[in-house]
Amino acid sequence: xTRLEGAGYIRRPEVRAAFLRVPRERFVPEDVRNSAYEDVPxxxxxxQTISAPSxxxxxxxxxxxxxxxxxxxxxxxxxxxxxxxxxxxxPESVVSIERLRELEPFGRENLHAAGYEVxxxxxxxxxxxxxxxxxxCILATAGAPNIPKAWKEQTKVGGRIVAPVGRSRLSQVLxxxxxxxxxxxxxxxxxxxxxxxxxxxxxxxxx
Numbered sequence: 001x002t003r004l005e006g007a008g009y010i011r012r013p014e015v016r017a018a019f020l021r022v023p024r025e026r027f028v029p030e031d032v033r034n035s036a037y038e039d040v041p042x043x044x045x046x047x048q049t050i051s052a053p054s055x056x057x058x059x060x061x062x063x064x065x066x067x068x069x070x071x072x073x074x075x076x077x078x079x080x081x082x083x084x085x086x087x088x089x090x091p092e093s094v095v096s097i098e099r100l101r102e103l104e105p106f107g108r109e110n111l112h113a114a115g116y117e118v119x120x121x122x123x124x125x126x127x128x129x130x131x132x133x134x135x136x137c138i139l140a141t142a143g144a145p146n147i148p149k150a151w152k153e154q155t156k157v158g159g160r161i162v163a164p165v166g167r168s169r170l171s172q173v174l175x176x177x178x179x180x181x182x183x184x185x186x187x188x189x190x191x192x193x194x195x196x197x198x199x200x201x202x203x204x205x206x207x
Contacts, residue, residue: 003039009057014065018087019057027080027110044078046103048196051141056081058191059139062162062176065089069136072097072154074125074163074198079107079116081141086116094118095132097125099199126200128154135159143172143195148202155179169197169204 004010010019025036028050032042041049051059059081065071065088073082076098085094098104101122108120121129126148128138133154140151140163151161157179166172174190197204 004054004057007054009054009061011061012064014067014088015057015060015084018060018084019053021087022080022083023114024053024080026114027078027083044103044106046100048077048100048103050078050080051195055193056084058174059141059162060084060088062174062190063137063139063160065137068093070132070134071095072129072132072135072138073141074128074138074151075099075141076104076107076120077141079110079114079118079120081139082107082111082118082120083114083116085139086111086118091116091118095121095129097121097123097129099123099125124200126150126198126202130154137162140164140198141195142198142203143169143193144198144203147175147177148200150202152177152179152185157181163198164193164195170194 010016025033028036039052039054041052069089071094073096076096082096104122128150134156136159138151138161143164161177164172165175171194174193176188178186199206
């Protein structure tokens with residue numbers, strides 16, 4: 001925590017409080033638990049990873065969430081970022097969607113064991129989840145070739161999308177897109193990053 005604050009990754013008190021409350025070691029496989037607080041991505045199985053703490057902090061700062069705002073997280077993974085979102089906005093305000101049926105129980109069970117009752121779904125995250133739209137924020141933890149049309153349609157005016165976007169499956173730039181009007185968006189590119197690919201109908205094709 002001290003390193004993340006000292007490096008400027010964590011600035012908002014809501015983000016700081018969430019990091020202090022969520023035990024990261026409970027959201028990683030047992031064989032990498034000793035590395036839970038190192039600032040590196042860690043494998044969680046099925047070719048997926050839990051992002052480095054600094055990267056998650058950057059995304060949460062960009063999302064600029066407040067209590068009660070509705071969030072769609074694309075890519076539940078281990079459930080760690082889901083828990084941080086639940087701390088900031090309230091668990092009832094978070095919907096998380098995971099593509100991999102084999103991985104979904106890991107994230108859902110981690111959340112339950114840590115006391116976070118968040119709605120976790122299995123599905124194609126590139127299509128969002130229109131049943132709960134519109135959202136104040138859509139946050140993706142997988143790299144997209146572009147921002148899916150479905151996400152834009154499901155974001156409120158005044159809402160934002162925070163996602164890694166790039167033409168390569170191997171590297172992206174963190175993009176924050178804010179919907180400032182029914183058909184108008186402000187797009188800001190941030191830090192270079194490398195996430196697992198966002199696979200789905202409006203993302204990368206399955207290899």
